[in-house]
Amino acid sequence: MAQAGNSELVDAFEQFFRNYCDNEVKQLAQQYPNEQRSLFIDWQDLYRYDPDLADDYLNQPEQLQRYAEEALRLYDLPIDVSLGQAHVRIRNLPDTESPDIRDIRAQNMNKLVQVRGIVRKATDVRPKIEEAAFECQLCGTLNRIPQSTGDFQEPHECQGCERQGPFQVNFDQSEFVDAQKLRVQESPEGLRGGETPQALDIHVEDDITGEVTPGDHVSAVGVLRLEQQGNQQEKSPIFDFYMEGISVDIDEEQFEDMDITEEDKKEIVRLSTEDDIYEKMVASIAPSIYGYDQEKLAMMLQLFSGVTKQLPDGSRIRGDLHMLLIGDPGTGKSQMLGYIRNIAPRSVYTSGKGSSSAGLTAAAVRDDFGDGQQWTLEAGALVLADQGIAAVDELDKMRSEDRSAMHEALEQQQISVSKAGINATLKSRCSLLGAANPKYGRFDQYEPIAEQIDLEPALISRFDLIFTVTDNPDEEKDRNLAEHILTTNYAGELTTQQEEMTSLDVTTDEIEEMTEQVDPEIDAELLRKYIAYAKQNCHPRMTEAARETIRDFYVDLRLKGTDEDAPIPVTARKLEALVRLAEASARIRLSDTVEAGDAERVVEIVRSTLQDIGVD
Ligand code: ADP
């Protein structure tokens, strides 16, 4: 810490305020205390003003914040107001002080750090007592006890009459502050290879409570503290980190971590103009899975997605595509879903049963997180996958609470929760890729397939595409599949036993052929960038020719399939689905127009899925 006296540090902050945030301080003075109670300062500004002071702030945040708040109270203001309880809140730390949540270590303790992630849980905001005024019922003396530790501290004896009470808390004379607990989890795009996201709890107080909702991407600055694990009876030597939050800002930016270099861009544009780009795309999804070319193409379209539209009347049409794979067990559905993690810029993979109490959508619960007192709102998979893709295996096993919330989540792309005084709307602007088994575990060939899908029609109609997979013996297909699996399993060994291979009885050509079968055409890293680039830069519009193709197909479909009792009725939603799919197809070429070819490509996919289900 710089060798400066306290008053010099207070002076330094006063100078800093004058130079960098004079207007902000004056505004605070006008709004204080009802509309605003904090002065937010940017660490980068402080660094520019005085690098030593900024560094001290990182290492001794508590003291420095006190000096800064002292300077605020002494600040020369044009109006007569005392900023007695105003806070100084620092934000925007350098990258060097922004560890990944999983990299937080004991050395970060009591230091100022910044973490980025997505809010997974938030309790409701409740008053927390900071100083309790106990009134002695015998003599009336007020005994003030600060409540800094976790447990509620009561007086041992009255300071006035030295008797042991009884006492009663006088609320008017006590001091309360609004308090809230948040759990921030690592963002889905930061995780590679299916790592489990780690989380950090953040305690916030006063004016920064109630500002974020589960599902928000945030940057939080605060001081790391320790909390002992275990309970009162059995304390553990292991401690947990939590953060005393100083500022929590919502990050609007998407895909910010994806640095697409000029070189990447060139490569992406080059690929996009190749004649066989669609084949290349198909060959880049789950190459170890044999067949499923249409499903793979559809998954690729889903990754690129259509264009979200805001209509003049304020309504919104989603661009995200929802897709369902439903089929016999052991047909590679889970494998295909799992592969999405490798190539989606932002994805969440889960099972219908859900791994948390929030399941797929969201939940308001009263659990340990809110110490059993406060209600906690928790975001489920579809919220955590906001602006990305949610791969949900065993969708048919989802909980009944999720079933009803799913309708809104898939179409309006938001989830409303109103329970126990919590009224919140969580964003779920994601694509859903679901896998499910048929009603009886496997398809019964004597019953219509559509009747064996164990989801209600309202939910089914929200899927843009439904693929059904039956596992019937077919000699040629089985032979090819067997050949493929036997080869790819061998190729897996190849990488681990490269040297030994030379001693085996295989030719270089054969080795090459094996690796070719499992190597994706476009490697995952580049594909991720390709998708992010296309979604950011490319907003294709329909040409007249494409419009005509889709219109004709739709009218034809309606003529054939308007049977009211049909399990999969053809509604106007199909039309929107066709538009989205065609836009996604244009995006793969990085084209700003949807051509007839795009429309034909997607009409063919939709036609074949409907035929499988038996609509045609
Ligand atoms: P599901 O989820 O449909 O029940 P899985 O994805 O768990 O099936 O697949 C079971 C196993 O069979 C996996 O090891 C998978 O790799 C293999 N498998 C199934 N179908 C194929 C296929 N078409 N190509 C390659 N492997 C397959």
Ligand code: MG
């Ligand atoms: Mg499975």
